[in-house]
Structures are given as C-alpha cells and as structure tokens.
Amino acid sequence: MQLTPFVKTESPNPDPKRYPMPFTRLEIAVMSLVDGELQVLLARRAEAPYAGKWALPGGVLRIDLDASLDAAARRVMRERLGLDLPFLRQLCAAGGPTRDPRAPWALSVVYRALVPAETVNPLAGKRIEALAWRRVDDAIADRGLAFDHSTLVSRAVESTRAEVERLDLPVGFLPEQFTLGELQSCCEQLLGRRLDKSSFRRRLADRQLVEPVEGAMRTGANRPAQIYRLRAD
Amino acid sequence: MQLTPFVKTESPNPDPKRYPMPFTRLEIAVMSLVDGELQVLLARRAEAPYAGKWALPGGVLRIDLDASLDAAARRVMRERLGLDLPFLRQLCAAGGPTRDPRAPWALSVVYRALVPAETVNPLAGKRIEALAWRRVDDAIADRGLAFDHSTLVSRAVESTRAEVERLDLPVGFLPEQFTLGELQSCCEQLLGRRLDKSSFRRRLADRQLVEPVEGAMRTGANRPAQIYRLRAD
DNA sequence: GGGGTTAGTTGCACAATTCAACGAAGTGTA
DNA sequence: TACACTTCGTTGAATTGTGCAACTAACCCC
Numbered sequence: 256m257q258l259t260p261f262v263k264t265e266s267p268n269p270d271p272k273r274y275p276m277p278f279t280r281l282e283i284a285v286m287s288l289v290d291g292e293l294q295v296l297l298a299r300r301a302e303a304p305y306a307g308k309w310a311l312p313g314g315v316l317r318i319d320l321d322a323s324l325d326a327a328a329r330r331v332m333r334e335r336l337g338l339d340l341p342f343l344r345q346l347c348a349a350g351g352p353t354r355d356p357r358a359p360w361a362l363s364v365v366y367r368a369l370v371p372a373e374t375v376n377p378l379a380g381k382r383i384e385a386l387a388w389r390r391v392d393d394a395i396a397d398r399g400l401a402f403d404h405s406t407l408v409s410r411a412v413e414s415t416r417a418e419v420e421r422l423d424l425p426v427g428f429l430p431e432q433f434t435l436g437e438l439q440s441c442c443e444q445l446l447g448r449r450l451d452k453s454s455f456r457r458r459l460a461d462r463q464l465v466e467p468v469e470g471a472m473r474t475g476a477n478r479p480a481q482i483y484r485l486r487a488d
Numbered sequence: 489m490q491l492t493p494f495v496k497t498e499s500p501n502p503d504p505k506r507y508p509m510p511f512t513r514l515e516i517a518v519m520s521l522v523d524g525e526l527q528v529l530l531a532r533r534a535e536a537p538y539a540g541k542w543a544l545p546g547g548v549l550r551i552d553l554d555a556s557l558d559a560a561a562r563r564v565m566r567e568r569l570g571l572d573l574p575f576l577r578q579l580c581a582a583g584g585p586t587r588d589p590r591a592p593w594a595l596s597v598v599y600r601a602l603v604p605a606e607t608v609n610p611l612a613g614k615r616i617e618a619l620a621w622r623r624v625d626d627a628i629a630d631r632g633l634a635f636d637h638s639t640l641v642s643r644a645v646e647s648t649r650a651e652v653e654r655l656d657l658p659v660g661f662l663p664e665q666f667t668l669g670e671l672q673s674c675c676e677q678l679l680g681r682r683l684d685k686s687s688f689r690r691r692l693a694d695r696q697l698v699e700p701v702e703g704a705m706r707t708g709a710n711r712p713a714q715i716y717r718l719r720a721d
Numbered sequence: 722g723g724g725g726t727t728a729g730t731t732g733c734a735c736a737a738t739t740c741a742a743c744g745a746a747g748t749g750t751a
Numbered sequence: 752t753a754c755a756c757t758t759c760g761t762t763g764a765a766t767t768g769t770g771c772a773a774c775t776a777a778c779c780c781c
Contacts, residue, residue, distance in 0.1 A: 274548055276509040279595065315507050316583075318593035324583040348581045348597050350549075350557040360551035362512065362595075364581050421654070436728070451770050453730075458768095477727040478777040669759070686761075687738055710758040711746040 277350060278358030281324070281331045282313035282365045282404070284346070284411035285338075287372045287388065288428055288444050293415075294388040295408050296375060297400075298335065304356045305401035309389070311408070312336060313363065328366040336375060336386070342427035343368050346411055354403055363402075367411045369427025419445045424464055426485055434473050434480035435459070463488075510583060511591030514557070514564045515546035515598045515637070517579070517644035518571075520605045520621065521661055521677050526648075527621040528641050529608060530633075531568065537589045538634035542622070544641070545569060546596065561599040569608065569619070575660035576601050579644055587636055596635075600644045602660025652678045655691055657698075659718055667706050667713040668692070696721075 285296040297309040314331035321327035324345065332338050346365045355361035375386070394400060395409045419442050428441050439455050459465055465483040472479040518529040530542040547564035554560035557578065565571055579598045588594035608619070627633060628642045652658050652675050661674050672688050692698055696719055704715040 275551055276512050277549060277551055279509050279512070316510060316593075316595075318508055318510055318585065321593075322584060324581060324595070327583070345580060347578060348557060350560070350597075351555060352551065360549075360554075362549075362557070362597075364583075434728085452728090453771085454769050456729080474778080475727085476779055477725085478729085478779095480728055667759090684739055685759090686740090689760080690738085707747080708758085709748055710756085711748095711760085713759055 275359070277360040277362040278355060279316040280313050280355075280361065280363045281316060281328045282311040282363045282407060283328060283332050283335075283343075284311055284365060284367045284408060285332075285336065285370060285375065286367065286391070286411065286415060287370050287375070288441060289372045289388045291444055293391045293412065293445055294372075295391050295394050295411070296336070297387055297389045297394060299385045299387070300401055308399060308401040309387075309394075309397075309404075310401035311365075311404045312386070316364075324364055328364070332366075332368065338370075338375065340368050340370060340374070340427075342370075346407075346414055349403065349407065363407070365407050365411070367415065369415070371428060371430050416445060422458060422462070422464075424485075432468060432471065432482050432484050434482055435465075436480055438465070438483070508592070510593040510595040511588060512549040513546050513588075513594065513596045514549060514561045515544040515596045515640060516561060516565055516568070516576075517544055517598060517600045517641060518565075518569065518603060518608070519600065519624070519644065519648060520603050520608070521674060522605045522621045524677055526624045526645065526678055527605075528624050528627050528644070529569070530620055530622050530627065532618045532620070533634055541632060541634040542620075542627075542630075542637075543634035544598075544637045545619070549597075557597055561597070565599075565601065571603075571608065573601050573603060573607070573660070575603075579640075579647055582636065582640065596640070598640050598644065600648065602648070602658050604661060604663050606663075649678060655695070657718075665701060665704065665715050665717050667715055668698075669713055671698070671716070 298312040312335040344367050346367050348364045350362035352360050391412045466486045468482045471482040531545040545568040577600050581597045583595035585593050624645045698716040699719045701715045705712040
C-alpha cells in the first residue's frame, strides 16, 4: 500500500451552503408494447417552459419528502401517473447549464419502467395536459420534444434492448402470469426480429427464470397454453 | 436546516415553486490491477466528516465551472488526483437524507475509471491526506469506509465485471500498446477465472477490437509476442 | 369429421466454444 | 552445442449451443 503525503492547494472544507446546487429532477421513461410496437409514455406540458410540448413525465426532487432517489422516482410516478409500479430502474443522470431554462444548471436522474399497456390509462395528472403513448422511434426522431428528452428516450430504449438481448426478461411488460408464447412475442417486438421457439424455451429452462403455474392454462381459440410466472430468486 | 435554494435566473415563465436542492457531488471509483488483484483508489479524508477515514476521491458539483456531469467528473479527477483520463464512465447516482452529515440531503453521481497501475504515480490533490490502492474485496467489506462508499465500490466492481464478461474490453487497465497475453491475463484477473486462449483470440479477431502494431514485438525471457493496440472505430 | 391455428417437443445440421496438443522462438544452463 | 524450460500462436477434435424444420397435440369452427 503506497501512501502519498498530504498536499494542500488552497480551498477549505466545502461548505454545502456555499455552492449553489443544481435544479434536480426525476424523469420517468415508462415504456410498453402498444399495438405490437415499443412505445413510450409522454406528457404534454401545461406550463412554460415548453408549454404544449411533449416531455417525459417527471418532477422535482423533494428533499423533504424523498428518502432516496428510488423513492423520489416512485413518488413522481404516483403523482404524475397515479401508478405504483415495481420494476423501476435507474438508468442514468444528465446534467448541464442549458438543459432547463428555469435554472442555471439542471440535473435529471432518469428512471425506466416497463408496464403492460393496459396498466396506464392516459389521463391527466398534476400539471399535465395530456398523456399519450408514442412510438419510441418517433419520440427519438422528434426534435420538438421538450428539454433533452428525446436523447433520454433514446438511452432508455438502447439499454432496454441490450437487456433483452442478453435475455434479462422484460418482465415488466407482462402481467404476473403469462404464457411462453406471450413472453417470446414480447421479446420479439422489442428486438424487432423473430426468435426461434425451441432455443428460446431451452434457454428459459436452463436458466430457470420462470416456472409453470400448476393446472393453470390460458384457453382461447386454439390449443390451451401453460401459464407461467417468474421464479422467485 | 435550509440547504442552498434553487437559484432562479430570469425566465419568461417563472416556476412558482422553489425547492431546496440536494448537496450534489461526484465520486470517482478509480480501479486498477495492482499485484494481480483488482484494487480501488481510496483517499484518506483530512477533514470532518469522517476525518481520517478512507473514501472514494470526489468533489462538489460546481455549476459555475462544469458544463456537464462528465465534465464535472473530469474536473474532480484533475483536482484530486492530478489525472486527466479517458474511459471515465458514469455508473449510477445515489441519494438520500443520511448519506452526508453536512447536508440534509446528499446526491452523488458515481463515475468509474480504469487505469494502468503505473499511471497514478503523481498522487497529490486537494484536501486529501493520502491516497492508497486497496483490494476491492477489502474495501467492500470494510464498514469503516466513509459515507456509503463501500456500497458504491461494490456497484463499481459489479458493473466492471459484467462488462468484461461480455467482452467489453477493460482497455483502461492497459497501456496504449499491449500483447494479447497481457490483455487476456488482465481479463482473467478481473473475472477471477482462467479463459481459453484460442476462443479469446478468436472473439477478438471477429470483433476487430484490436490491431497488431506492424513490426513491434514485446521481447523478454521467452518467445517475443506481437504488440497490439486498440482499433480506432 | 376435417380444416385451421397455436402449443409444445423432437431430430438434425450447423456454429460456437472448450480442451488439449503441437510447433515456434526465445532464454538459461550444462 | 545440446537440451530443458517458458511463453506465443495455431490447429484439430470433442463438446456444447443454436437455428431450422418437422411433427404431434389440443382446441375452435364449420
């Protein structure tokens, strides 16, 4: 273990009150498969800045309310969307002086949620005119999105695709119980290509990610399918 | 118990809500292979809180100096370690009311850097008593680390191992030029298991990640080895 | 009962990875 | 000089994994 002598250049202990701190927000990229396509939930802003523009739903960090970043994201999601969802994942943080005209420096911690499409009824929440599902490719290409949110959507999509590619199941997209056909179709829509049925099932079996629900079958127009659920581990 | 309030610039449509913002810092997990083991660079704190304790080198976000989070991380690295390194990667953000006794709510954005061990010779920086390499397992297990930094180290290690697992090369660990044997050995030390030489080389060739430096050979006690460098892409 | 559709399995060709061995090229030593 | 020893780099066989296609099963509908 190598030690180096203390070299003091100048400044004293940083006093938290001496430095202005960034305007800190949480943004939530709620994604789902709607009409067979990967879509993201956008909110039309009711107020300036970017009034009338579409943005990711989000909100200001409240240090008096939030016990952690994760808790803050859950609170924002509850307030804006009326949802209380698991599978929230922190994606990244973005910060800079030009991100938000309201502040000299704005920092956003971005979370991602995957939900079954039915879960969200596009209805207005606090300070939101409207909610709508939007195809992710459109949202990424749309220069009219508020703030730097089209970049943030792009990052959310990339990381989600990468997860499915290595067969981290996009479990949030499906309800608690599902058939293997539904699971496979969900992955295929995300990746934009077909997967082989036998090897898909082989991999699932090897990794023991799901387990059949005894006796439960999904009936329909054709042969019934075994219903599965996530294995607790 | 009032933290620095969000300072508003003039804005056409003022946000009526003013919230106290979190004490925002950058922490850098500089990792390297020292003596064949994965180690992390820790700094002994010269001042309270946690004076005398070991912590990740870090610093306060300066909205007057930093054009982005990445730039802030580079500045902190320069100030604390006298280094200006590429391969800085944002890992995650952590936040909460009990993370730092100086502030009612502290947020840290954590970055990771991989460096060749030799790089960190000019060890000197602001407000740091000493710098030392520490085995990552020790740092993670050590409850005496300042703040929540042993948790942060743990996350840095996990994500680095996962990257190497999918053959994102830990290029930072090696100097600009290296032999394939050195590269493989570096990955093996990170993963803690031996890799197969032929398939390691085959994957490298397939992905065209490295290219030989014509005519350059590493000579030594045994057969000389071709020297490689990263391919620009 | 027959046609159509989806569920679930099986066999096989092919690709990828692992394991083991080999020759090449240097040093050190008798 | 001969030989042991080490690492480099490649090659081939054995094992494993993947993609493709066929097949059976179970249901609905007509």
